[in-house]
Every structure is written in structure tokens, then in C-alpha cells.
Amino acid sequence: MLIKFARNRASTIVVMYSLYLYFLGLSLRSTSKALCIFEDRKRSYVSV
Numbered sequence: 001m002l003i004k005f006a007r008n009r010a011s012t013i014v015v016m017y018s019l020y021l022y023f024l025g026l027s028l029r030s031t032s033k034a035l036c037i038f039e040d041r042k043r044s045y046v047s048v
Contacts, residue, residue, distance in 0.1 A: 014038050 014035060021031045 011038075 017038075018031055018035055021034055022028070026034065
């Protein structure tokens with residue numbers, strides 16, 4: 001099942017993984033630091 005978002009700036013895998021980390025109890029800053037393995041650009045905690 002492939003989920004499409006209206007503004008496809010991030011891939012579905014990255015979005016689902018960030019939600020998974022957030023609901024595990026990580027803060028937004030920790031979640032944004034954990035996402036650096038997926039892409040070269042750094043995501044701010046505000047964008048997460």
C-alpha cells in the first residue's frame with residue numbers, strides 16, 4: 001500500500017519512520033537528528 005501526500009517533499013518511508021520515532025517517545029529534536037541517515041540535508045525539529 002503506497003500512501004501519497006499532497007506535497008511530496010519527503011518520501012513516505014521518512015514520514016512513517018519519523019512518526020514511529022515520535023510516538024516511541026523521542027522529542028522532536030531527537031527525531032530530526034535520527035532522520036539524518038536518510039537524506040543529506042538536515043531537517044529542523046520545526047519541520048518534523
